[in-house]
Amino acid sequence: MSATRAAVTIQGVDKVFRTRKGGEVHALSDVSLEVAAGEFVSLIGPSGCGKSTLMRLVADLDPATGGEITVFGKTVEQARKDQDYGIAFQQAGLLPWRTVRANIELPLEIHGVDARARKERSDELLALIGLEDFADHHPDQLSGGMKQRVAIARSMAERPRLLLMDEPFGALDEMTREHMQNELVALCQETGAAVIFVTHSIPEAVFLSDRVVVMSPRPGRITDIIDLSFSSRDEDLREDAAFYKGVTAVRSALHGGADASPGPRGVENR
């Protein structure tokens, strides 16, 4: 894969947090990963294995201790300043004094997009997430799932070529969650954005991703990468044998990180 076509390249990245008491937490150790343009990559692994940390490094919210990360061939700082990515966290993080529409328009407003273009874009996104009727509501008048949809629309407001999402559906019930997953798939197909998606749910990772990156803790590192080349992603896929095969592959990679005994480690889908 040529460097120019990659959305994100991560090479030998280390991250060490120094705690106030002088201790050190080795959050990431020698992590390398390449995400192609338009590719959907999920990060999965037990709590504390550095998924959020890795995403924050890519977003330039924390500095890496060692190694190199580029986003569309630029440094992470440049990519952040150029607004090359959109970001959504586990908590929707909407500003309570802004209406749904104004929340979606926030990044556009900060970057000086004029009012007409802003309204055009927020109209588009409101339709996309099916909340046209709630444009003038405030976040406290929305359900958790609706807030999360608004946060996702906000992350897409500037049509980024890269989306960073840290457990965006973590707080949702299973029904809403599957619905949101379907919507996210549709949104990604429309925009063609690359996605780095942090999750704790194996089925979610399998359903959404082109590749699932399995990580393990202490120190955080990548133990396995599982390729899933489904021809299409729709409701039927959830009942498909290939889907279950993918789930099994990810599960055994997660549990068998050390002992590789249960079969060939997730390579059957490659």
Add this chain to the structure above:
Amino acid sequence: MRTARAQSILWGVVGVLGVAALWELYKAVAPDEGVTVGSITVLPRTTDIAMPHIWDMVTRLFDPVTRAADADVLWWAVLQAAAFSLGIAALGWVLGVISGMLLALLMQRWLTAESAVLPWVVLSQTVPLIAIAPLVKRWGTNIHVGSFQWENWMSVAVIASYLAFFPVAVSALRGLKSPPQADTDLFHAYAAGWWTTLIRLRLPASVPYLMPALKLAAANAVVGTVVAEVSIGLGGGIGRMIIEFAATASGDPAKTWAPIFGAVLIGLLSAGLVALLGRGLGRFRRGEVPA
């Protein structure tokens, strides 16, 4: 909504009537010389000089201030004095809010500023008003810029602002620091600078913290004005009126209470004005627990 408002007004009226009733009840029941244990008075005297009847206080408002032929009617004199003091208190409040906000911004922007300034902000409030009044007056009179002349009312306004800035500085700082890290991360991801983050995130987020502080600042400004009028010796306001009328207490006890009603009126008005301001900022106060 409307019935809730009507109810709260009703309870306010009930409260005032209740205090008046208690006053008269105590006056009727307790002995004239109060209750003393040894030589210490534990319950106040109830003579007409110490505790005039409520209706005497009210009717006194409609008599002239003095027996002089050209004397104003008392309520009008009190109202004028109250307006004068309210004007100075308002100026002090504005000055206090501005300086409190500026200090909070300074402390939010630079952590070292916080550790350097915050102790002084807290310490400043331990200096008694009586001590700073003459200082402010003396410093003020040393200011000569062109034809500018430092006046006594300016000293009073400065002292009022001295009491008003404190709650604003402390609460604004808390409010400016209130956005969770997820929000500041988001703004960092948007490559928003300090100024943009301030305008679009920190200031709006600090409004729920500011509202009670602005009310407290208003109360402080009123108290500061009244007390500073006395210690600076500025005539025309409620503060001096309270002292002047107190001198006539033995001959005209009901009159003493007129300027106190005036002070209460100023307090109510200023609280009302701040509440009005708060309604304008309603959309920033979502999720605020009603005080």
